[in-house]
Amino acid sequence: MVTEHEMRSQAPRWCVNEATDADEHAHNLRDWQQEYDQLSAGRFYGRIDEVALPDLQVFREYTSQALHQSCNVWPDSIWLGFSVRPLSSTGGCRINGQTVNDDELMCRPGNCSFELLTPDDFNIYGVVVSQQRLMETAEVQGVEIRAGMWSEPRRRWQTGRLDMLRHIMGRMFSANGGRAGVIHQDMLLGSVLEILGDGEARSAASNTTFARRKAVVERVQEYLAAHPGESITITDLCRLTHVSRRTLQYSFETVLGLSPLKYLRLSRLNNMRRALLEGLQEDETIASKSSEWGFWHAGQFAHDYKQLFGETPSETLKRCGSSGMVKTESGIILN
Secondary structure, three states, X not given: OOOHHHHHHOOOEEEXXXXXXXXXXXXXXXXXXXXXXXXXXXOOOEEEEEEEEOOEEEEEEEEOOOEEEEEEOOOOEEEEEEEOOOHHHOOOEEEOOEEEOOOEEEEEEOOOOEEEEEOOOEEEEEEEEEHHHHHHHHHHHOOXXXXXXXXXXXXXXXXXXXXXXXXXXXXXXXXXXXOOOEEOHHHHHHHHHHHHHHOEEEOOXXXXXXXXXXXXXHHHHHHHHHOXXXXXXXXXXXXXXXXXXXXXXXXXHHHOOOOHHHHHHHHHHHHHHXXXXXXXXXXXXXXXXXXXXXXXXHHHHHHHHHHHHOOOHHHHHHOOOOOOEEEEEEOOEEO
């Protein structure tokens, strides 16, 4: 017999987190490992509405600016992600460099790093469930779990079913902030199993050109992560990856939708912002810190920084002691 204490310990939590910085927003989704780089110009606003249980997490995420997201879901879980509105109306989304179409959703196992490119004004629904819970539900419902069901990052699904799932999730996160929403867990997990079982895996592995271009981008990303402040040119990147300037350009445009030069600049600006939000040491200045990230012209750096983030570096530094987040919590009923 389930005790009152056990019932309370299993009680779902509804939580709303808001942020005015992309990377702070990335850390608002509990139990994920994430880092967000802002790509489009303007002040950032993000919001996450989340319902959490020990083995099930359901959320709606809004981000005002285009982002490059490095993500990792909690271990031994499965994540499904799909846009609140059809992607054709939002400017598109990519997972691991692959474009996600209107009839596709994203799927990744836990403890498996992946990348997302999301457009401005983007809303996404997410469902994360532990693999054990999913297996138990599959056994009860008589659904076969096949090997490799979640091996590919995209799955094509019937548009009507995806619209129905959008409708169900929309009712959950309704006008009352989710408090009036009622979700039947078995029904939700049954829908997840249906997606994994009936959907068609969409792979780009057979596309050798895409695979080569992705390898070029990953080599550059690995090098930049290992040498954060090093001044590097496009010629250096061509030597590093053993490709021509044109191939380097095509690789970045295919996988990230950005030129290599723009990617370098945006990556360094986002890293500089993270450094400012952490605060400077007594002997450090904005100029000295920015030079560590390869910005040698103070005026150009300040201009580019304000254009991207909608505030000056000194304004960011002034609020480095605040989180930029607003949190509220309440309950939601799940049967």
